[in-house]
Amino acid sequence: DAKTTQPTSMDCAEGRAANLPCNHSTISGNEYVYWYRQIHSQGPQYIIHGLKNNETNEMASLIITEDRKSSTLILPHATLRDTAVYYCIVPSNFGNEKLTFGTGTRLTIIP
Amino acid sequence: IAGITQAPTSQILAAGRRMTLRCTQDMRHNAMYWYRQDLGLGLRLIHYSNTAGTTGKGEVPDGYSVSRANTDDFPLTLASAVPSQTSVYFCASSDYDRGLPAFFGQGTRLTVV
Numbered sequence: 171d172a173k174t175t176q177p178t179s180m181d182c183a184e185g186r187a188a189n190l191p192c193n194h195s196t197i198s199g200n201e202y203v204y205w206y207r208q209i210h211s212q213g214p215q216y217i218i219h220g221l222k223n224n225e226t227n228e229m230a231s232l233i234i235t236e237d238r239k240s241s242t243l244i245l246p247h248a249t250l251r252d253t254a255v256y257y258c259i260v261p262s263n264f265g266n267e268k269l270t271f272g273t274g275t276r277l278t279i280i281p
Numbered sequence: 282i283a284g285i286t287q288a289p290t291s292q293i294l295a296a297g298r299r300m301t302l303r304c305t306q307d308m309r310h311n312a313m314y315w316y317r318q319d320l321g322l323g324l325r326l327i328h329y330s331n332t333a334g335t336t337g338k339g340e341v342p343d344g345y346s347v348s349r350a351n352t353d354d355f356p357l358t359l360a361s362a363v364p365s366q367t368s369v370y371f372c373a374s375s376d377y378d379r380g381l382p383a384f385f386g387q388g389t390r391l392t393v394v
Contacts, residue, residue, distance in 0.1 A: 204382055213371050213385030214324070255323075261375070269314055269375065269383060270340065271324040 174258045179276040188245040190275050192258030195239040203234060204261065205243045207254040208274070214257065217243065253279045284308070287372050287386035294362050294393050302357045302389050304372030312375045313355035314339075314383070315347060317368040324371065330355055362393045 175193040182188040194203060204219040218225055218232045220241070225232045231244040245252050257274040285306040294300050306313065311332050316324040316339075326339030330349040344366060346358045355374075359366055369390050375383035 206383075208324075211369060211388070213388050214373075214383075216382040216384065219382055257323075269312070269329065269373070270326050271316070273323040 174260055174272055176256070176258055176272060176275045178273065179278070181278050181280050182245075182248045183280050184250060185247055188248040188252065188277060188279070190243040190245075190256050190258075190277060191240065192243070193240045194258070194260045197238050197260050199238075201260050203232070203238075203241050204259050205230070205232065206257045206259070206271075207252075208257070209251075209254040214271075217256075248277075248279045250279050250281065253277060285372060285374050285384050285386045287370075287389050289389060290387070291390040292392070294359075294391060296363055296393055297361050300359045300362055300391070302359075302370055302372075302391070304355045304357070304386060305353050306355075306374040306384070307353060308374060308376075308384065309352060310374035310376040310381070310384075311352070311378065312383075313349065314373045314375075315345070315355070315357045316371045316373065317341065317366075318371060318388075319368050327357065327370075362391075364393045367391060367393045 202219050202221050205217040206214040208214045218230050220232045234241045255274040255276050257271050261269050288303045314329045315327040318324050325341050327345050328347040330336045333349050333352045336347050369388050371388050372386040373383045
């Protein structure tokens with residue numbers, strides 16, 4: 171898996187957009203970027219993924235830089251329920267998918 | 282209901298006992314994984330399997346074994362439990378080769394006393 175780097179923690183005001191950065195400078199040309207979050211002690215939840223183009227779904231938007239070495243997850247209108255640990259991962263798709271998670275970013279939504 | 286199921290939800294186990302945590306998925310995903318998560322720490326990969334019949338070691342494999350006899354099931358066995366194996370265990374499955382994300386089970390909370 172390509173190594174990813176995320177800030178340890180971030181705060182965001184309720185109702186504002188939360189922008190979570192991730193660096194993945196060793197990403198290969200056909201590797202996707204995936205984002206997950208883990209709320210309290212629940213199992214991680216898939217949010218969104220992308221390869222080159224920006225992506226949007228009902229939960230979030232994903233902006234990937236043109237050189238693909240970094241990305242930003244955007245929660246457009248953060249709510250208290252978005253408080254969680256957010257993980258950015260880049261799994262290898264060459265048949266050796268160890269799927270390792272880093273420590274992620276602990277996002278706290280402030281009322 | 283499609284998804285991934287773990288059993289049991291929680292367990293208290295005496296040290297030295299053998300225990301198998303069960304994990305079943307019905308999404309026909311090729312890859313499956315076992316993680317442990319300790320208080321305040323991230324997910325650490327124990328073992329994984331990229332396809333039925335193959336397994337591999339993750340970051341913290343010692344004291345654990347797995348098997349992958351078929352696509353759907355990926356049991357994790359603690360041959361002789363020790364207190365340091367007290368943790369929350371998550372199973373996951375994925376099919377990244379098809380561009381599909383991973384799905385996680387609800388976790389098994391194991392306490393070894």
